[in-house]
Amino acid sequence: MPEKVLSVFIDESGDFGPYEAHSPYYIVSMVLHDQAADISGDIARFNEHLQNLGYPEHAVHTGPLIRREAVYANDLTEDRKRLFNALFHFTRRLDIRYACIKVRKRDCPDVISMTAQLSKKIAETLRQHEAYWNSFDRVIVYYDNGQIELTKIITSVFNTLYTHVEFRKVRPVDYKLFQSADLICTMELLAEKADSASFTKSEQEFFGSVRAFRKDYLRTLEKKKL
Numbered sequence: 001m002p003e004k005v006l007s008v009f010i011d012e013s014g015d016f017g018p019y020e021a022h023s024p025y026y027i028v029s030m031v032l033h034d035q036a037a038d039i040s041g042d043i044a045r046f047n048e049h050l051q052n053l054g055y056p057e058h059a060v061h062t063g064p065l066i067r068r069e070a071v072y073a074n075d076l077t078e079d080r081k082r083l084f085n086a087l088f089h090f091t092r093r094l095d096i097r098y099a100c101i102k103v104r105k106r107d108c109p110d111v112i113s114m115t116a117q118l119s120k121k122i123a124e125t126l127r128q129h130e131a132y133w134n135s136f137d138r139v140i141v142y143y144d145n146g147q148i149e150l151t152k153i154i155t156s157v158f159n160t161l162y163t164h165v166e167f168r169k170v171r172p173v174d175y176k177l178f179q180s181a182d183l184i185c186t187m188e189l190l191a192e193k194a195d196s197a198s199f200t201k202s203e204q205e206f207f208g209s210v211r212a213f214r215k216d217y218l219r220t221l222e223k224k225k226l
Contacts, residue, residue, distance in 0.1 A: 005035040006136040009170075010143045011181035012150055013063070013189050016114055019105040025192060026108075026118065028101040028150065029184040030125075031177050032226065034136075037095040043176050046090040053083055059172035060087045060179050062186040066206050077205065084206075091180040092220050098181075099125050099226045100188045115153060122157050129226055139165040144172060184221065191218055 014026035033039070050058055064070040065080050072080055101121045108114035126133060133139065141158060145151045158165045172178045193199055194210045207213040 002036075003138060004136045005138045005140060006133070007033040007035055007177065008139060008141045009033070009175060009177040009181045010141060010150075010154060011178060011185050012147060013185040014105065015147065016111050016149045019108070024105055025189060026103045026105055026114065027185050027188055028118070028122065029181045029188065030099045030101075031181045031184065032097045032099070033177055034095070039094055039096075039177075042090060042094055046086065046176055049086045049090075050083075053079070053086060055083060057173060060084075060182070061172075062087065062183045063189075066186070067200075067202050081206065087179060087183055088217060088221075090176065091183055092224070094177075094180070096177070096180070096224060097226045098184050098224055099129070100184060101125055102188065102192070111149070115149060118150075119153050119157055122153065123161065126157070126161055132226065133162065137164060141165060141167045142170045142175060142178060143167070144178070145169050187218060187221055194218075 009031040010028065012026070012028050014023055016026070047056075050056060050060075060083060061070065062084065065072050065084055068075065068077075068080065072083075075083075101118065103114065103117050103121060105114070108117055139158070139162060141154060143151060143154060155167060158167075170178055172182070190199075190203065190213060193203070194213060197210075199207075199210055199213075203213075204210075207217070
């Protein structure tokens with residue numbers, strides 16, 4: 001029988017600094033792709049869509065895109081929505097699953113407690129679906145090593161729980177599923193903000209309303225949760 005391989009693309013939202021009102025959570029997303037599921041056609045169509053939108057060879061960064069920051073600072077709202085929808089619909093069509101881990105930063109007074117909570121929650125998520133992870137012969141974890149603290153946590157937790165895991169550093173522009181992980185981080189953060197009625201003006205303008213965000217985007221994406 002052919003070897004069963006699971007790709008895990010990891011991204012994060014937040015940092016290990018002190019709690020701040022504008023950044024209340026640290027979120028880790030994991031996009032899970034069984035390599036037996038061919039997504040080459042989806043990737044080709046997404047690349048073509050990016051090309052048509054004027055963003056060839058581009059890694060979509062969902063948070064700045066919504067907030068009209070960084071490279072998107074001069075883009076019109078309708079152009080940013082087209083780019084967002086390109087990534088969203090690419091992700092929703094894929095044969096993938098995802099998991100998301102959230103830590104409330106107000107509960108973590110220092111880096112040590114933050115590391116402990118995050119490690120515990122990641123391990124709990126993996127153990128909760130242990131049969132799924134063990135159904136694969138190999139697990140390949142992709143991360144861009146953007147935050148050294150998270151790099152240490154995921155290598156430690158995965159290596160403690162599994163012997164069939166390996167790690168690879170990625171560039172977001174090279175892996176579309178890493179961009180999907182970025183999208184999921186942003187959507188999960190927005191879900192928390194929607195529940196606490198704390199959407200910013202730019203988020204309200206982008207999605208139209210909290211109700212529209214939940215109905216048109218969040219509920220569709222949540223169907224892929226592990």
